[in-house]
Amino acid sequence: MSRMTIGHDDIPFFDEEPEHAAPRRPAPAPGMGGGIAARAMAARDNSRRPDYLAGLNPEQAEAVETLDGPVLVLAGAGTGKTRVLTTRIAHILSTNRAFPSQILAVTFTNKAAREMKERIALLVGGAVEGMPWLGTFHSIGVKLLRRHSELVGLSSSFTILDTDDVVRLIKQLIQAEGLDDKRWPAKQFAGMIDTWKNKGLGPADIPEGDSRAFANGKGRELYAAYQNRLKTLNACDFGDLLLHPINMFRQNPDILKDYHQRFRYILVDEYQDTNTAQYMWLRLLAQRPKGELQNVCCVGDDDQSIYGWRGAEVDNILRFEKDFPGAKVIKLERNYRSTEHILGAAAHLIAHNEGRLGKTLFTDRSDPNDIKVQVHASWDSEEEARAIGEEIEQLQRSDSSGVRHNLNDMAILVRASFQMREFEDRFVTLGLNYRVVGGPRFYERLEIRDAMAYFRLVCQPADDLAFERIINTPKRGLGDTTVRALHDYARVRDIPMLAAAADIIETDEMKPKPRKALFDVVQSFRRWQGLLENTPHTELAEQILEESGYTDMWKNDKSAEAPGRLENLKELIRSMDSFESMRGFLEHVALVMDAEQNEDLDAVSIMTLHSAKGLEFDTVFLPGWEEGLFPHQRSLDESGRAGLEEERRLAYVGLTRAKRRCHIWFVSNRRIHGLWQSTIPSRFLDELPETHVEVAEMEQSYGGYGRGGYGQSRFDKADPFANSYSTPGWKRAQANKTDATRDNWGSRSGHAVERIGYGESGPKTRTIDGELVAKSTSTEPSRFSIGDRVFHIKFGNGNVSEIEGNKLTIDFDRAGQKRVLDGFVERV
DNA sequence: GTAATAAATTTTTTT
């Protein structure tokens, strides 16, 4: 039992109180400072509402105070959802209805969990170390599994595999089955397994069709083999962290009953994003025998459901009242975040979706100085980055009313992570601070993963994946042949590879060289394992990296990134400091893939729309609103109308992140797979209301002229808002999809036609031309001939190798072979 | 077994 003293308050927190004890009411007496106890007394006294309840609006207060029975809170963007959740927990604690450890609170991201802990701590006035069951589905799943691992056939030291490990493992299995790993990509099968697990399906439960669709109909066998392999490796993948607890609860009703008694209150954040497995998990824990109260509170917003591709079922939120009869449904519609214009734009956009529960956000704020949502156009993605950079610098100096803005209050939210790069490049040259949130992650770096593999293998000798990763890193002369031999040896005897290595060096199956190398490795690991219990883990970690020759490997590496990698390794050791043991650290890394950000730095945030959910910024930039990118073509192809609606919700999430200023951008040319493609404005732009949106001065370089055949969007016209809104531009866009969008994004059909070049009136008026223009002028004899030396503004010099009407095939010196319209090149 | 070179593949979103 731990006792925590923070500041002046002396609050007892119970880590593990006697199993199902109910907190005594009235409050436990010790140290009646100004802490929980005192507040609880105040709470009991009806004449004075505790101060944490003050300032809530009536709906919020109802959501906080309705503690008995099921509650569904439909909370629109910016309506104080997190505040309700945290205050509700504080309320439960203050009124002594439960100990911290008797509250199960599930969030979607680790970030959200962290934030919630902080905010509860603020409300309750102490650290919340005593809330052991606040976390993501996955981290709570791990906690359950560590306690009961033997029930699902694992030992409590099991490892959690990341996607990379999983793919490598599956690849091995596919090869072991004698299948062609090219025809049956491991990555694809990993995706299928993930989908199945998200639906709560084990190998026996998957549909026959799914099974037939992979590996010559051996999908089911392969899935079963995979699960078997995980068991021998004593490992779990992400899906197992949900599936195993479900199976465990189903097979052991007594244990489930135990947790029923433990968890007096259950809270779930982002309920619209729960998938079937999470839903099953939750229902097992939340649905109680008849007569017992089901104190479950789910908070969500159907308009912000953006994880359908990960198996999320919006239906879960619609089904809540059926699952929990007598549930109270509370809508939060008062928005505290954004201006009227931003809310108006977002509302009008999301209204294009069908099948919504229908909330209308409103605000009292009405400031004539509020600016409308701005739509900007740029020629290409480089210019887009430049323009946004300028806008940011402008705001940094001072906005229209002379106010200076912090970079911390600005964010760029992109649809796909490849968009980030151009901004990074630009900001580096500008010397503008930026921060990539959720981008390439610290723990995914090569050197970090290598180091982690060493640590994993020391902590868990059965971790064959870790073994294979580092056995020849640094180079020890233990290549494919040796590893394969070890692999076979281990398989035959059903032992881990490290143990196999220990065995095999006693025999003379190996040639002397690899045998000696293997001997050294085995010796080292034996030594490190011996040190595990009695050496401080940071010291041991350093020792491992030193003695294994891993740090030397990078010290001897002359490449440019080597010093950075060494720095990262030092950072890794430093970050281990705050953990109790090496095992604890490994677990943290497996679940929390992001390293802490430097909060002190004033920097613009760059992130995907998905990772922006739940955040807010004064100024938000939304680049890349073009058909094919946003909405993403793949989403449209794979999920049709549902996909489009999810993309629209994503746009809604983007808009509603903004408090005061929102800038949307689209470009007419974007580079995809290294090829320049001309693009058309997103249909979502046409779904924004005129009253709240304003088109920023069209940059001259945006080719609005001479675009024969491409009148899809009102943003092609001089006055984009001139025509009626009843004819959404996207219908025309769809009609034209075969001409334009397909070719640009579908990637299956042939070549791309280059559409960049000079217009007649000089360098400033570049124009875009399309296929139609190309065809109409193709009858004229070309002014070029094969072998001509030509210059192109984007690709530089090259030789004409083929002529087809006015389309030239040119072998560029630097850019390779491209097809280009003859208007865009000139003879040198 | 290793290092250099050529070819293929990629980019939607994440616990």
Next chain:
DNA sequence: AATTTATTAC
């Protein structure tokens, strides 16, 4: 365009 993977030469 850039990164991962396969092939080839040493």
